[in-house]
Amino acid sequence: MAESKKEIKTYISDASDDMTWHERLYVPALAKGFGVFAKHFFRNLLGDKEEGDTGTIQYPEQKIAYSERWRGAHRLTKRPDGSTKCVACMMCSTACPAQCIHIIAKEVDDPNVEKAPEVFVIDELRCIFCGMCVEACPKDAIRMDTGIHVPAMYSREEAVWDLDKLISNKGVRGNV
Amino acid sequence: MTLAEVIIRLVMVALAIGLLMSIAPLLTWGERKWSALAQDRVGPNRAAIELAGKSITLNGLLYPLADGLKMIFKEDFMPTRGEKFLHFVSPWLAVFPALAVVAVIPLGARVNLFGHEIPMQVADLDAGILYLFAFASLSVYGSTLAGWASNNKYGLLGSLRTSSMLISYEVAMGLTLVGLMMTVGSLRLSDIVEYQQGTMLGFLPRWGIFMQPFGALLFFVSAFAETKRAPFDLPEAESELVAGYFIEYSGMKFGMFYLGEFVEVVTGACLFAVLFFGGWQLPWASSEAYYNPLVVGIGGFISTAYLVFFVITLLGLPLRDPRIQFAIAAGGFLGGAGLALLSGAEGLLGPKGGVLGLILSNGPELAKLLMSLMVFTMKILILCWFHILLRWTYPRFRYDQVMKLGWKMLLPAALVNLVVTGIVLLIIR
Numbered sequence A: 001m002a003e004s005k006k007e008i009k010t011y012i013s014d015a016s017d018d019m020t021w022h023e024r025l026y027v028p029a030l031a032k033g034f035g036v037f038a039k040h041f042f043r044n045l046l047g048d049k050e051e052g053d054t055g056t057i058q059y060p061e062q063k064i065a066y067s068e069r070w071r072g073a074h075r076l077t078k079r080p081d082g083s084t085k086c087v088a089c090m091m092c093s094t095a096c097p098a099q100c101i102h103i104i105a106k107e108v109d110d111p112n113v114e115k116a117p118e119v120f121v122i123d124e125l126r127c128i129f130c131g132m133c134v135e136a137c138p139k140d141a142i143r144m145d146t147g148i149h150v151p152a153m154y155s156r157e158e159a160v161w162d163l164d165k166l167i168s169n170k171g172v173r174g175n176v
Numbered sequence B: 001m002t003l004a005e006v007i008i009r010l011v012m013v014a015l016a017i018g019l020l021m022s023i024a025p026l027l028t029w030g031e032r033k034w035s036a037l038a039q040d041r042v043g044p045n046r047a048a049i050e051l052a053g054k055s056i057t058l059n060g061l062l063y064p065l066a067d068g069l070k071m072i073f074k075e076d077f078m079p080t081r082g083e084k085f086l087h088f089v090s091p092w093l094a095v096f097p098a099l100a101v102v103a104v105i106p107l108g109a110r111v112n113l114f115g116h117e118i119p120m121q122v123a124d125l126d127a128g129i130l131y132l133f134a135f136a137s138l139s140v141y142g143s144t145l146a147g148w149a150s151n152n153k154y155g156l157l158g159s160l161r162t163s164s165m166l167i168s169y170e171v172a173m174g175l176t177l178v179g180l181m182m183t184v185g186s187l188r189l190s191d192i193v194e195y196q197q198g199t200m201l202g203f204l205p206r207w208g209i210f211m212q213p214f215g216a217l218l219f220f221v222s223a224f225a226e227t228k229r230a231p232f233d234l235p236e237a238e239s240e241l242v243a244g245y246f247i248e249y250s251g252m253k254f255g256m257f258y259l260g261e262f263v264e265v266v267t268g269a270c271l272f273a274v275l276f277f278g279g280w281q282l283p284w285a286s287s288e289a290y291y292n293p294l295v296v297g298i299g300g301f302i303s304t305a306y307l308v309f310f311v312i313t314l315l316g317l318p319l320r321d322p323r324i325q326f327a328i329a330a331g332g333f334l335g336g337a338g339l340a341l342l343s344g345a346e347g348l349l350g351p352k353g354g355v356l357g358l359i360l361s362n363g364p365e366l367a368k369l370l371m372s373l374m375v376f377t378m379k380i381l382i383l384c385w386f387h388i389l390l391r392w393t394y395p396r397f398r399y400d401q402v403m404k405l406g407w408k409m410l411l412p413a414a415l416v417n418l419v420v421t422g423i424v425l426l427i428i429r
């Protein structure tokens, strides 16, 4: 019985019901708010803060260093003889959630290698830079350590990078 | 009216409009920079002019220029089913009343130069305050018609809000000033400024804000509401009405609404300075003090130093640099010494002939003129700064709260102020 009598209160208008008269005057609170604001103003105007201390990076002039693990555009690593390390095992294209790696394998005479990519393309526009391909590769043949932001392009075709392009990309911490 | 008088009036018009039109665009940029300072940001600093291989940004001072250029070259959009004529005139209707208000504002002390009596205001109307109210009410038309003429629901809602809000606050604004009118006994703005000289109760400057502290607060709130800026920006509340009454405006027409808002801030500051901060009067001193070289020197020092300080903060130069501090002090010293010299030279040197003598004999009046102009500008700048910082501190009201504040709080409070003022005046006199 006591339950059903429970009063239902609707707050449409103000929450001022449970405010003290002091709070209801608003003026002290307004003055306090302005005080905080003015304090920041004068601290920034007169204090010994440099512009950089606002936490703003003045981008084109200043750049922050990326972390070691930052994932940029892809590259394919090379053997000492200059051929790609990739053995066309398709692990990366299988792992790729965006399905943007396309590989056609070919046979190689070298018995230690057996297979190599005939075609190896990555559509950098479809790529979501998740790094799964790098994780999946058993040969350390694909890396994302180029430090390159995929640039803007005029056509979709330009974004499809082929074997030569991927091999020619350089790693920021040395070329393997 | 003689020719000289006509020329003096025209110069005054140019001066008043010039003052307004130089401060208002500066404020558009000052607002962005000051709010950035208070919010720990950097603020706009990219607009630059390439000169001899160096890009000059002047701490973002070029933004008003860049904005103006951008607005002029933007497409001037006109809604097809809107009311063409009204759509065209309403930006002008919004800016014009705000500009017209300065006509009655005394920008400086009345002086007697080269044999001519020069009032530093365009028109010294008997009913100055009534003129102010008349033009303040006219400014409603600009924004109301703008929303209505653009055939847009958001615009219409915005203009409805404008008209109801501005009319509500005008009532309160008018009533809060009645107390001041009763104290001073005149509607003429130059009389009101004259009245605010010297001291009261022995230690306070006899300024409106001390004679009518409550009235000043109420007037400030309602004048704030009249500028339609946050926390009273209901007519353009972008989270509710997209852009409110100027939603269908682009290019320079939008620019005029934007500029008009800042012009209103400046005229609001002018009004508040004239009514409650003694206009061009120095605190504690009588207006005769402007003839005292010592007072003029000290006042000149303070106001020039302030103006130099203001320019330096505008340019974003580091104030803790000793050279900058020296520049402020030196500027103040030069200004003060120059004014004091101008004011007192004839007394020291005795009368002289020629052009020099002419300047010297008018020296005290010239010094008074310059000094009072500077004092007034300083007050306006400080008030504008205060206004802009307030605008960035407080969140927007809800619409019913605005109405409640206007009708249920400001109006009764203004009436109480009126009654109390009346009783106190009866007792004193």
Ligand code: SF4
Binding pocket: A092, A095, A096, A097, A098, A099, A100, A101, A122, A126, A127, A128, A129, A130, A131, A132, A133, A134
């Ligand atoms: S980074 Fe991710 S999305 Fe891009 S190619 Fe590798 S696996 Fe595919």
Ligand code: SF4
Binding pocket: A085, A086, A087, A088, A089, A090, A091, A092, A093, A103, A136, A137, A138, A139, A140, A141, A142
């Ligand atoms: S890059 Fe690595 S994972 Fe992908 S096909 Fe080549 S060897 Fe296999």
